[in-house]
Amino acid sequence: MKLDSKIPAGPIQEKWTQHRFNMKLVNPANKRKFRVIVVGSGLAGGAAAATLGELGYNVDCFCFQDSARRAHSIAAQGGINAAKNYPNDGDSIWRLFYDTVKGGDYRAREANVYRLAEISNSIIDTCVAQGVPFAREYGGLLDNRSFGGAQVSRTFYARGQTGQQLLIGAYQALSRQIAKGTVTMHTRTELQDIVVVDGHARGIITRNLVTGELKRHAADAVLLCTGGYGNVFYLSTNAMGSNVTAAVKAWKKGAGFANPCFTQIHPTCIPVSSDHQSKLTLMSESLRNDGRVWVPKKAGDTRPASEIPEDERDYYLERRYPSFGNLVPRDVASRAAKERCDAGFGVGPTGLAVYLDFADAIKRLGEDAVRARYGNLFHMYQKITADNPYKVPMKIFPAVHYTMGGLWVDYELQTTVPGLFALGECNFSDHGANRLGASALMQGLADGYFVAPYTVGHYLAQHGSMDASGKVTTDHPAFAEAEAALQDRIDSLMAIQGKQSVESFHKRLGKIMWDECGMARNKAGLESAITAIQELRKEFWADVRIPGSKQGCNPEIDKAGRVADFLEFGELMCRDALMREESCGGHFREEHQTEEGEAKRDDDGFAFAGVWEYQGDDTEPTLHKEDLEFEHVKLTTRSYK
């Protein structure tokens, strides 16, 4: 596997401008001769499909939900970053670039991050033009707020529903193209495999989740915009259907998988309440603008929060990190919460929670002002917990939220399989080992609206065929072969008729991952996890029970396929975590920490993206390295003190 990052030459500020000029174009009249597949309809997929449609390509867009508007980007709450510097507080493209590389603990590719910062401003302009109702000041101009890991206010927001409003913007643009006939939308349709012909991605096989039918789709390029793999932990803030299948299939077809162990554990989520819990709910990071995090100073203090006097409270983030306080980045805040709870200072019935307290903000601003900022979040919290956060502090605990790892892509967002692109959370490119708040929406839309539409054209101009005679069709044997293999897999799953449900296997996998490959990891734990996952996988294939029939709508088959892929992928994550003998960002190896318990990076040994190549089901994958060079941001110990 050859990793050519294709970072353009020249000064970092001019790389993208120059590269856009250097890329080949497809003549407007010829664009309709190409067909592009976009898998996923979230911010990255919806934006890419709409924009490619606008340009004149024929696009087929797929989602497993019943409408393109349901993709899980919709659940993003807090906001989207851009370097507009509207508040005049010293922000710039360079500062957003710098903060993102530093926030990622120096494990991201500089050139990509710079481009992201550069594009950020156009995203806001485009979204406003689409009618996205961002929050505004009384003067009619856009409002900003602060997020973790930054000392400027650069986050644009639409109450606590920014992801929803941005996704509806992309969905509207997509709807317009569907009406025009440039995009064909395939809902309740899930990717099952990618078809590679002569080394190039030339199509996919899908399964219709209503009829159960497998179908072949041929195209000139395939874009995977399928999100992250947080559900490998079973409990996460992802949607129930979010899965790793597309990325795993791509990996098995020769795409390198980069940094799979880089997962983000978000510090402010509603704590787990029982074994029946199906998912975790995030409370936006924006709450840390006004909420103060604390635990009692005395371990095992069971008094209610209201009875603990001020001088017996430990505002541990403000104590440990005076300059960033409650707005330290997510990895730092999560680890600090875990440290307090492990030491016995946690609160609530399980002791696995800390307080997020708004009493000061309510005293300072009044309840109405707090309601205007966070009303929907407080409402959601009250629905789930039956506690009123205007009266008592919220209880929060870290939960799996986002995955920085993903399919390895070059500067053009192309994987190691030519013609196969990965956008948004599905790729590994911009967030290094830790993503800053409000940067996921930025990256998804940057990739979808402003990067892939150029780079896909560049690929098609070189490797696409405008002639029907030069095109791969669904009659090609590679399609028949892939479809037959999938049919076999479904038949084998249905034939097992064991005793345990798909869900029960998923829960067991999640527990292994959370215990051994979660917020803190060590060598012995990871080794035991690999063995445990291998055994669980064998058990799954011997004893899973899938009721019903393979024809028609059967959600248990959909789940079984996803869980089977998670069972393979979990092992890869553990291998990656075991290989990376350092702590950086969200990856915390207990063997590598400072005396104060902070992450200890090893830049001499591990300033690289670890890219795994699939070698067969029973063979260990091989590791390749893309060395990361830092020319503009100096590698220093990340400090938020």
Add this chain to the structure above:
Amino acid sequence: MKLSLHVWRQAGPNDTGRMEQITATDITEDMSFLEMLDKVNEDLINEGKEPIAFDHDCREGICGMCSLMINGVAHGPESGTTTCQLHMRSFRDGDAIYIEPWRSRAFPVIRDLMVDRGSFDRVMQAGGYISVNTGNAQDANSLPIKKADADAAFDAAACIGCGACVASCPNGSAMLFVAAKVSHLGHLPQGQPERSKRVQDMVAAMDAEGFGACSNHYECEAVCPKEIPADTIARMNRDLLKASLCD
């Protein structure tokens, strides 16, 4: 808690369907309604039976995928709440709970409690957007928008497209859904050039999909999980009348 569920079971679009009684056991009040169904399904699978099919995804009340008529009310007894955010503390031990799919001509049943809401997408495709291509926008702050207008646009844009308004309307009308989009874009300066055409095209598409008309029952407003008010419909009717007079 132990509950007596009466659930709509329908093997496929061509099956006639029937209510089935299922007993739910070991339900705790901190479970969400869908976690209660998860538990029931786990038990059904262990008994060798087929689980109940229902739509759901984000379980945070925002994606709009979950549905369900619970004791005859769309999204159940709590106001301003989607089914996925409804918790079992709203019920008591021994309760009988009737669970049905959305029922409307424009939402055919796929299986059990799952329905096809593709008609909503087609109504949106008829004009629920601003015709602007990626990349040709001016600086975002070159177009100031009164805060009150931006807030009103947002209130309408909060629609999650779940279809509760249609399911609860005796006429199966989609007026609140359509009005929310018309109102969202109509409150903004960017939405003005297409304002007349948008409302006419979307209403025509709504009629073509088989949704009924509004006759002021206000059931939609009562069940909308995002609490979009029924006067949004009045605003749309005003736009529609104006558009038809000006044409």
